[in-house]
Amino acid sequence: MAFFICITTAKSIHLGMHNKLLQAAYTPEDFREKGHQLIDELANHLEKQLYDEKAKTLDWHFPEDEYAFWKQFLVAGDKNELFSQLLQRITNVHNPKCIGHQVTPTIPITALTAMMSGMLNNGMAVYEMGMAPTAIERIVTDILCKKLGYTTNSGGFLTSGGTLANLTALLAARKAKASSDVWVNGHKKALGVMVCEEAHYCIARAAKIMGLGEKGVIKIPSTEAFKMNTASLEAHLNAATANNIEVFAIIGSAPSTATGIYDDLETIAAFSKKHNLWFHVDGAHGGAAIFSQKYKHTVAGIQDADSVVIDGHKMMMMPAITTALLFKDREHSHTTFSQKADYLLTQSEDEDWYNLAKRTFECTKIMMSIHWYTLFKTYGEEIFDQYVTQLYDMGAIFGDIITNEPNFELAVKPVSNIVCFRYINDNLDTTTLNKINRGIRQQLLEDGTFYIVQTTLKDKHYMRCTVMNPFTTVNHFKQLLAVINEIISAKNLIPLG
Numbered sequence: 405m406a407f408f409i410c411i412t413t414a415k416s417i418h419l420g421m422h423n424k425l426l427q428a429a430y431t432p433e434d435f436r437e438k439g440h441q442l443i444d445e446l447a448n449h450l451e452k453q454l455y456d457e458k459a460k461t462l463d464w465h466f467p468e469d470e471y472a473f474w475k476q477f478l479v480a481g482d483k484n485e486l487f488s489q490l491l492q493r494i495t496n497v498h499n500p501k502c503i504g505h506q507v508t509p510t511i512p513i514t515a516l517t518a519m520m521s522g523m524l525n526n527g528m529a530v531y532e533m534g535m536a537p538t539a540i541e542r543i544v545t546d547i548l549c550k551k552l553g554y555t556t557n558s559g560g561f562l563t564s565g566g567t568l569a570n571l572t573a574l575l576a577a578r579k580a581k582a583s584s585d586v587w588v589n590g591h592k593k594a595l596g597v598m599v600c601e602e603a604h605y606c607i608a609r610a611a612k613i614m615g616l617g618e619k620g621v622i623k624i625p626s627t628e629a630f631k632m633n634t635a636s637l638e639a640h641l642n643a644a645t646a647n648n649i650e651v652f653a654i655i656g657s658a659p660s661t662a663t664g665i666y667d668d669l670e671t672i673a674a675f676s677k678k679h680n681l682w683f684h685v686d687g688a689h690g691g692a693a694i695f696s697q698k699y700k701h702t703v704a705g706i707q708d709a710d711s712v713v714i715d716g717h718k719m720m721m722m723p724a725i726t727t728a729l730l731f732k733d734r735e736h737s738h739t740t741f742s743q744k745a746d747y748l749l750t751q752s753e754d755e756d757w758y759n760l761a762k763r764t765f766e767c768t769k770i771m772m773s774i775h776w777y778t779l780f781k782t783y784g785e786e787i788f789d790q791y792v793t794q795l796y797d798m799g800a801i802f803g804d805i806i807t808n809e810p811n812f813e814l815a816v817k818p819v820s821n822i823v824c825f826r827y828i829n830d831n832l833d834t835t836t837l838n839k840i841n842r843g844i845r846q847q848l849l850e851d852g853t854f855y856i857v858q859t860t861l862k863d864k865h866y867m868r869c870t871v872m873n874p875f876t877t878v879n880h881f882k883q884l885l886a887v888i889n890e891i892i893s894a895k896n897l898i899p900l901g
């Protein structure tokens with residue numbers, strides 16, 4: 405296969421007077437000056453967000469207002485204020501009161517590797533356009549495979565996000581397990597995957613992109629504790645088979661996004677083995693628990709998965725977006741996007757691990773491997789143990805605090821750093837309570853001291869916290885509950901929003 409041929413003719417170009425703008429834009433001195441200035445601003449930002457108790461998580465603007473601001477700024481704003489305006493109009497993930505989404509406060513050194521990637525711009529589709537980051541990518545994915553408990557046949561790559569990684573894993577699964585080669589011949593038969601109803605929406609989306617349709621996403625109900633109900637697996641598989649659906653994969657969440665609850669990976673592994681299904685683990689959020697001495701039990705069984713996804717930009721403190729997709733048998737990572745015969749030809753010579761676009765969905769991608777390598781090299785894997793352990797500990801502590809509050813209840817006892825809770829009152833029905841909890845969350849957003857999110861579970865509306873910041877303390881939780889109590893009493897329990 406001809407692959408990315410690019411011919412350049414060596415010709416030195418002198419920028420003439422008519423290209424002044426280009427000349428100016430590439431001035432090294434200008435970059436040096438603006439760069440130093442920006443690093444100072446970002447360091448001040450970091451200091452303020454981490455240590456100034458008065459710093460807000462965000463200064464809320466409604467979408468239309470924000471749009472109007474930036475539209476106006478493009479025409480009339482002072483370009484010297486562009487970066488500082490940006491800094492004022494974002495959600496401050498380094499603020500310990502920012503306990504909403506699963507976005508990590510990046511370790512500052514990885515902001516520098518992100519800048520290197522931006523400047524050097526090696527696209528990595530082929531080895532020649534990213535020698536170091538390509539070799540480094542193999543090293544970091546090998547480290548992750550080893551940590552998972554995989555053997556020497558394993559291997560993987562990095563790709564742009566858990567969503568894309570899950571799709572890629574399911575494509576590999578279909579290639580390996582389906583009775584017909586859909587990649588080459590198109591659909592011959594209805595195919596399906598089994599996944600808990602609590603799984604991240606991107607799994608169902610991936611299945612639909614693959615043409616499986618609604619009925620190809622076999623949703624396994626969750627237990628009261630929001631885990632995949634594995635007792636019903638046989639029945640669901642039998643029903644699908646009776647319905648002429650060929651099931652080729654089962655997906656376990658480690659953990660699921662809304663509640664942070666891990667599926668029972670050991671039981672799913674045994675089921676997949678019995679029925680010759682591909683076992684995929686979506687560990688986008690909590691796969692990093694493999695590094696925690698205290699919490700690695702949450703992912704027991706992960707070593708039996710055929711493929712595993714772990715996001716670097718969630719529980720591994722790296723800038724968005726970088727995700728590891730790891731395969732128990734790395735051969736599968738080479739066949740996903742190739743025709744079987746075509747692959748066999750190259751297999752005998754060299755597996756060509758270094759031309760990454762053959763294996764990833766992306767053609768060009770960012771030099772994401774250097775974040776991982778820099779963290780391993782600078783701090784060692786110990787830092788991931790400390791991070792995961794600290795945050796999961798805080799999840800448990802926050803859970804205990806809520807349990808002891810008469811006016812609040814948990815959706816489920818937390819097993820990770822995700823905590824869902826709601827205000828309760830025996831005199832009010834679920835609909836009213838849902839409105840109140842939604843209203844509290846909106847007030848918190850507009851106030852900006854804390855940032856938390858929300859979710860609906862089994863028809864009940866919950867406030868949802870994800871502790872992503874190792875600087876978040878018990879006092880922050882207590883303050884959050886105090887703010888919520890103020891909101892409740894100020895509104896005199898009239899349903900808000």
Ligand SMILES: *Cc1c(COP(=O)(O)O)cnc(C)c1O
Nearest residue numbers: 565566567604659661686688689
């Ligand atoms: C966040 C998340 C995803 C999506 O990953 P992105 O990197 O945001 O694309 C998938 N699955 C789970 C369980 C997640 O928590």
